[in-house]
Amino acid sequence: MGFMQKQVFRLGFSLLLVLSLALGIFTQPATALTDEQKLVSEVWRIVNRSYLDETFNHQNWAAVRQKALEKPFTDQKAAYVAIQNMLKSLDDPFTRFLDPEQYRSLQVNTSGELTGVGLQIALNPQTGILEVISPITGSPAEKAGMRPRDRILKIQGIATTNLTLDEAAARMRGPIGSLVTLLIERDGEGEKEVRVVRDRIALNPVVAELRSSPQGQPFGYLRLTQFNANAAMELAHAISSLEKKGANAYILDLRNNPGGLLQAGIEIARLWLDSGTIVYTVNRQGIQGSFAASGSALTDDPLVVLVNQGTASASEILAGALQDNGRAQLVGETTFGKGLIQSLFELSDGSGLAVTIAKYETPQHRDINKLGIKPDTVVAQQILTRDQVATEADLQYQAALNILSQDSVVARMGNGE
CATH class of the missing domain: 2.30.42.10 (PDZ domain)
Known part of the structure; x- marks a missing residue:
């Protein structure tokens, strides 16, 4: 699967369509909607209630519904096409319809294999x-x-x-x-x-190794490849294990990490931060919520985070939280710039609907959508083979090592401690 955007799962969601029958001497009873029309109407209502842009891409959303329901659908496929056309008018590639098979495979994708x-x-x-x-x-x-x-x-x-x-x-x-x-x-x-x-x-998301700096100091190298349901727990185990082995600094590699579950990004930020805001979510009414550290950081050792243009979504939430709270220095290239949050709704026929319900801002209220996050130290990098990552050929990794190798007092001051 290819998108792995931040998703808040609300499963088992369905709407009851209340049909009002206009009864009276001079009126005909209203025609009941077909199952296909009900499905289109169900999608319209979810978007109407929760979509981030209250102008619906500068169009009359009620008129869109009316047009979609003008004539009955010959079959389920025709209803699916009508839904896709309705969503296309929003001009948001992340708000999309998933047929029952696509919906099931998306759930598998975030769960592990x-x-x-x-x-x-x-x-x-x-x-x-x-x-x-x-x-x-x-x-x-x-x-x-x-x-x-x-x-x-x-x-x-x-x-x-x-x-x-x-x-x-x-x-x-x-x-x-x-x-x-x-x-x-x-x-x-x-x-x-x-x-x-x-x-x-x-989808085993964590690589963890104890390494030695050129000065002989033990540090932990952690590479996180995505934010699936296992990521926070596995990273917590890795950090605890490296702490026991004597690591006194860390490099966290988020390069080419396309993100995944919003909750996983928040939980991983809490492994590094004792206090402070992690992220603000902003829906169409304004700031909808914020997530903060919970005093459960596993280490306060110096931290450098590697990012590049493949660092997206939940990775950007984590990188932004660590940068804005002064907890880590970021090294590499400006990140991808996906700052939108989708919610997943299950529809009455087993299909699904992903809807952009919010955007997020970093703790210092930076909106990174389409802009990305600029690292503290910009280092361009030629494409590496898998075996060259985190070696002498890896300029971004070497720059991170240099930052960690500076006097630890200076490094800790840089970390806001």
């Missing part, structure tokens, strides 16, 4: 082109050389311009050992074909 090529994808909000946020570490896509910001033009010869995000993801999933051919475009390199063999994608 899937089969396919291992790409996190998104529709670029400005261009509408299908883009790679990042390949999953160790996945077939990464081994085939796919990179963040690659534009996917065709999947098995089918142009992606007419596909929804979920249709594109479905075409890339498939049985282990089967082949999928992608036509991609990359800045400075033009178009090229990439052949990827599908495999099982293990």
Whole structure:
């Protein structure tokens, strides 16, 4: 699956449609809606109540409903098309309809394992082109050389311009050992074909190692590849284990981490922060809520966080929280810039609806959507092979090491302690 945006799951949601019958001597009873019309109406109401933009992309949302329900639908597929057209008018690639199969696979994706090529994808909000946020570490896509910001033009010869995000993801999933051919475009390199063999994608999100700085100081290197349901618990175990082994500083690598569950981002920020706001969520009424640290930090050792343009969504919440609270220094490149939060609703026929319900702001009220987060130390990096990450060839990692290796008193002052 390719988007892994911040999601607040509200499962089992359904609406009862109350039909008022106009009864009287001179009036005909109102015609009851068909099941297909009820579904379209259900989607319209959820968006009407919870969508972030109260202008609905500067259109009369009631008129959109009226137009969609003008004539009865011949079948369920026609209703699905009407829903997709209705949502398309919002011009928000993250607010989208999921048929029952797509809805089920999205739930699997955030829970731990899937089969396919291992790409996190998104529709670029400005261009509408299908883009790679990042390949999953160790996945077939990464081994085939796919990179963040690659534009996917065709999947098995089918142009992606007419596909929804979920249709594109479905075409890339498939049985282990089967082949999928992608036509991609990359800045400075033009178009090229990439052949990827599908495999099982293990979503074990944490890599943890005790390492020594050039000065011989023990530090923990932690790489977090995504924010799934296991991420916070696994990272907590890793930090506790590294503390016991004597780590007295940390590098947290969030490069090419496309995000995932909002709650996982908040829980992981709490592992590093004893106090302070982590994130503000802003819905159409204004600030809807905020999440704060809970006094449960596992360490106050100096921390440097590595970020790049594949760092997105929940990763940006974490990076922004650590930067704004003075808890960590960020090193690398400006992040992806996805600052929108989706909620997932289950519809009455087993299909689903992802709706952008809020945006988020960092503790210092920075809105990062489409802008990203700029690191404290900007270091450009050529593309690395998997074996070069966090080695001497990795300039961003080396810059982080240099920051940690400075006098620990200076480092701690820099951490706001």
